[in-house]
Amino acid sequence: MGNCARDGEENSNENEPTVSNSNVPEQMKLLLLGAGDSGKSTILRQIRILHVQDFSHDELLDFRGPIHINILEGMRALVEASHQFEIVLDDYLQPHIEKIETEELTADVISSLKILWKDEKIQQVFKRANEFQIHDSTQYFFENLERITSDDYVPTHEDIFRARIKTTGIVEVPFEYEGVKFILFDVGGQRNERKKWIHCFQNVNVMIFCASLSEYDQMLYEDHRQNRMYESLMLFGELCNSRWFVNSMIILFLNKKDIFEKKIQTRDLKMCFPEYDGGCDYDNATAFITEKFKELNKRPDKKDIYVKFTCATDRDAFQKIFDEVKVLMLKESRDI
CATH class of the missing domain: 1.10.400.10 (GI Alpha 1, domain 2-like)
Known part of the structure; x- marks a missing residue:
């Protein structure tokens, strides 16, 4: 996971204006969702370091x-x-x-x-x-x-970003930006944890969905018959069109881009999507996957899907991405 960003590639939406604080709510509720092993917990740790406080010496030792x-x-x-x-x-x-x-x-x-x-x-x-x-x-x-x-x-920051600790239950991280209070909720991504999500769904301003780009040739931990990419697509389709998020902004983090960029050189995306004909080209492959997610949106005329390519273990690159996301969230909040 680590953001090896190419110029401009993280911006899937052009002409993103700067934000005025007028009409922005005093508090925004963010929900971080995604299948297991998509990198959600790493993103949560990044946001905590960037906006709340760094991990203490004792907390680092806990890892x-x-x-x-x-x-x-x-x-x-x-x-x-x-x-x-x-x-x-x-x-x-x-x-x-x-x-x-x-x-x-x-x-x-x-x-x-x-x-x-x-x-x-x-x-x-x-x-x-x-x-x-x-x-x-x-x-x-x-x-x-x-x-x-x-x-x-x-443990260093990179160590804890790479540590695999299964999220169970609900983790809540409050932070503030531009005078607006945000509350970010992270919930377990494995199938048996998803039943707990429903309690978080009310009054969500922003749903952030995390999917791993590199999972196209892997199966679920909890079901070795199910391809991880297909699981993420199925889950995203359900959430994107859910009644709970009719008025919510949706941001899609396509994560682990660094792993994907290496893997696509030797593992053709066609093994997951037979109709794919873009070869081992990173740009072709990411564009194809992006479209696979965006076409699940049944109301494209009323709801945009904001897509960001991320590598959650790269602190500097993730900070840049999340700065853009915060501006997007504040801008969109005027219409929510």
Whole structure:
């Protein structure tokens, strides 16, 4: 995830005027929605740092445990996938595989993780990461394993942006901009969490929907038969046309553009959309996906979909994107 922005590409809507504070409500309710693993929680952490307050030293330390668990889960996923792909791991790895069946990173476990990650067959499995369930940041964490497993390790912003922590329930983040109070609600994206969303739906000024561009060749964690891109499209279509959001502004974050830009070079979008004929071109592919989402809007004459391409782990680029979004929200609020 990280915003490797090209000039002008994040602006899908031209002629966006500056904002006057007249007729802007004193408080705006924002709802952050999307399927699981779309990057919503990372976006929420970014917004908190930008507009509320940075994470304290103790709060950063709270991420150590989840990050260590992400590392262990990543390696266990690789070992399990080796069986799925019938890649037989060498016998000498077996003691190391047994050691990672834990939740604690001892010196022995760390040593075993390093040996496993360097193994040629494990790397063969990792090259097929799109074919099984593994977190996007697995490579990043293993490349930083020495630092992350040190005794005095304090997670950096990039570390916490990349940490995978499943959102359960509802998280509320208030912040202020241009004299207007915003309240941003984030809710769990997995299917079993969505039933809790309904309690947040009343009087929403802005619905921000987050979808991962790079998920077109991946399946859901909770349903290995369902393609993630199709799940996001289905969910967006339901929400975009819901009675709850008739008067709400809709912003679509197409996230993980950095991963997508690399993936599209070798993984044709046609595997997800047979009708796609744009080849391995990033601009063609993003335009096609954008249209797939926008065509789900049943009231295009009355409601615009504002699209932004994001990489939520890139702090500077995300700040630029969100500055534009705030102006859009204040401008649109005059008509809500």
